[in-house]
Amino acid sequence: MHTPAAVTLLPVNGAPEHSKLLAGIAALELMPGQAAFVGEPWPMAQKALADPHRHLFAVTAGTAAACTIAAPATAETSGGAGRAVVGMGILHVNAGRDAGWADNDSAILLRGFLIDRRAQGLGYGTAATEAAVGLAQGIAAELDLPAEGVVLGVNEDNAAGLRAYAHAGFADHGRYLGGRSGPQRIMYRTFHTP
Numbered sequence: 001m002h003t004p005a006a007v008t009l010l011p012v013n014g015a016p017e018h019s020k021l022l023a024g025i026a027a028l029e030l031m032p033g034q035a036a037f038v039g040e041p042w043p044m045a046q047k048a049l050a051d052p053h054r055h056l057f058a059v060t061a062g063t064a065a066a067c068t069i070a071a072p073a074t075a076e077t078s079g080g081a082g083r084a085v086v087g088m089g090i091l092h093v094n095a096g097r098d099a100g101w102a103d104n105d106s107a108i109l110l111r112g113f114l115i116d117r118r119a120q121g122l123g124y125g126t127a128a129t130e131a132a133v134g135l136a137q138g139i140a141a142e143l144d145l146p147a148e149g150v151v152l153g154v155n156e157d158n159a160a161g162l163r164a165y166a167h168a169g170f171a172d173h174g175r176y177l178g179g180r181s182g183p184q185r186i187m188y189r190t191f192h193t194p
Helices: 018-026 041-049 072-078 124-142 159-167
Strands: 007-011 054-061 067-069 084-092 107-115 149-155 171-176 184-190
Touching (some): 018 041, 018 054, 018 084, 041 054, 041 084, 041 107, 054 124, 084 124, 107 124, 124 159, 149 159, 159 184
Parallel strands (some): 007 067, 107 149
Antiparallel strands (some): 054 084, 084 107, 149 184
């Protein structure tokens, strides 16, 4: 099995390389048909940048052998030379109901998560999903939110997405019929325990 390069999640707002991260997000490419499940990267990023409840992050890959999470204060060192934007995601606070969750407070919504088509199948998605749970936990602590985990919605026809999230530790919590592109599976994972 291929061991992927390091994956680092860089929050875009406040990052010293804000413009470079946004350019990388704008250049992300989807697999044919993937837009029906996730949407186009650049419009999702623009919407996130305009909403203080949406925390946009770039998934970057480099050459180390571990997965890390970088806070904006350390982004200039962890996103340096040799790193490329291979994906993106949005952690949306107070939005759990958007994915069919029972409330908006007990979970942070992971939405708009994708890996560039040229980087799929290399393990970046699993590593980045793991890191996103940790990043969400940090956001919950920083904002003093009652959230205890991460929730997301996956279209029932997105077999690859369902497998990937299950592999990353997300459990199926039922069906949601409010998705923009058909029935969704509600998936949830609790935060890491210290």
